[in-house]
Amino acid sequence: MKELRIEANGNLGPIDSSRIPRYAGAATFARLPRLDQVARADVAVVGVPFDTGVSYRPGARFGANHVRESSRLLRPYNPAQDLSPFELAQVADAGDMAVNPFNINEAIEEIQQNALDLTAPDADGRSAKLLTLGGDHTIALPLLRAASERAGAPVALLHFDAHLDTWDTYFGAEYTHGTPFRRAVEEGILDTEAISHVGTRGPLYGKKDLEEDQRFGFGIVTSSDVFRQGVDEVVHKLRDRIGDRPLYVSIDIDVLDPAHAPGTGTPEAGGITSRELLEILRGLRGMNLIGADVVEVAPAYDHAEITGVAASHVAYDLVSLLADGVSRDNARMEGKR
Numbered sequence: 001m002k003e004l005r006i007e008a009n010g011n012l013g014p015i016d017s018s019r020i021p022r023y024a025g026a027a028t029f030a031r032l033p034r035l036d037q038v039a040r041a042d043v044a045v046v047g048v049p050f051d052t053g054v055s056y057r058p059g060a061r062f063g064a065n066h067v068r069e070s071s072r073l074l075r076p077y078n079p080a081q082d083l084s085p086f087e088l089a090q091v092a093d094a095g096d097m098a099v100n101p102f103n104i105n106e107a108i109e110e111i112q113q114n115a116l117d118l119t120a121p122d123a124d125g126r127s128a129k130l131l132t133l134g135g136d137h138t139i140a141l142p143l144l145r146a147a148s149e150r151a152g153a154p155v156a157l158l159h160f161d162a163h164l165d166t167w168d169t170y171f172g173a174e175y176t177h178g179t180p181f182r183r184a185v186e187e188g189i190l191d192t193e194a195i196s197h198v199g200t201r202g203p204l205y206g207k208k209d210l211e212e213d214q215r216f217g218f219g220i221v222t223s224s225d226v227f228r229q230g231v232d233e234v235v236h237k238l239r240d241r242i243g244d245r246p247l248y249v250s251i252d253i254d255v256l257d258p259a260h261a262p263g264t265g266t267p268e269a270g271g272i273t274s275r276e277l278l279e280i281l282r283g284l285r286g287m288n289l290i291g292a293d294v295v296e297v298a299p300a301y302d303h304a305e306i307t308g309v310a311a312s313h314v315a316y317d318l319v320s321l322l323a324d325g326v327s328r329d330n331a332r333m334e335g336k337r
């Protein structure tokens with residue numbers, strides 16, 4: 001059937017839900033065009049159906065498609081950021097990476113290579129910014145490798161999660177969803193002056209977990225800190241610490257309270273609300289965001305798309321930040337001409 005899409009500024013946007021009901025047709029993120037339907041993308045949304053790194057409930061391999069299905073109701077104008085992301089930039093859904101479910105090391109190589117391919121600079125030196133939908137948190141490591149390679153330097157990291165994910169090994173395995181950020185620090189791909197966890201909570205294996213995490217350079221804004229200090233104070237501190245460094249944002253959906261995101265593999269009580277998470281993200285406007293992921297959505301434990309809708313809105317605000325960055329980059333390039 002013919003697709004009736006919204007078009008603006010030469011950018012091909014979502015299917016027009018006033019002409020084709022939003023529940024019709026195959027799902028792409030926000031009903032956006034597929035990457036193969038556009039000449040090039042400024043922002044690419046890509047899925048990684050991989051959950052071989054989990055320590056508890058499996059199922060995040062189905063996360064990206066669940067978020068796509070739950071994103072049909074997103075509308076083109078974002079009032080909270082006062083911008084229309086799909087007008088500011090060409091945003092496209094790049095589909096899913098094909099990754100080996102039986103070999104974690106190989107999967108990690110594949111994810112890194114796919115992320116590099118999707119962000120390869122064109123003849124004008126412009127490269128797409130990537131928003132990845134997981135997948136379990138293992139995938140953040142190869143995504144960070146690719147992001148720091150493209151940035152040409154170690155990157156700042158804002159990590160939203162109930163968990164530290166800086167543990168060493170599980171059952172002797174180095175590459176799991178509980179270990180990506182320790183590996184990233186060891187590999188020297190993070191700017192350890194500017195790395196923070198947000199939303200951390202819940203029981204740990206021992207106090208040593210926190211001591212080691214601090215030694216790696218991480219700052220922690222706990223879930224309780226968000227509650228006690230409030231969003232504005234938290235945003236102020238994060239902006240202060242990160243400044244204009246190239247910034248990668250990794251969002252484990254279990255940062256939300258299980259009431260806001262039941263569909264995840266390692267839920268912990270006492271999490272932040274979806275409103276708080278969205279408000280913190282909106283507070284990052286104007287920072288040098290180079291890439292982001294939303295991981296750990298496990299639809300088998302979801303109800304009524306609670307988690308899927310939360311994740312799709314989080315992804316929408318991330319796309320808005322990335323598209324805003326594209327328009328600032330373009331304005332800067334115009335200025336140079």
Ligand SMILES: N=C(N)NCCCC(=O)O
Pocket residue numbers: 055056137163165177178252254265266296
């Ligand atoms: N990255 C996520 N979601 N969870 C890590 C949990 C590690 C553990 O089982 O202790």
Ligand SMILES: [Zn+2]
Pocket residue numbers: 161162163252254255266296
């Ligand atoms: Zn987590």
Ligand SMILES: [Zn+2]
Pocket residue numbers: 137161163165177252296
């Ligand atoms: Zn995590």
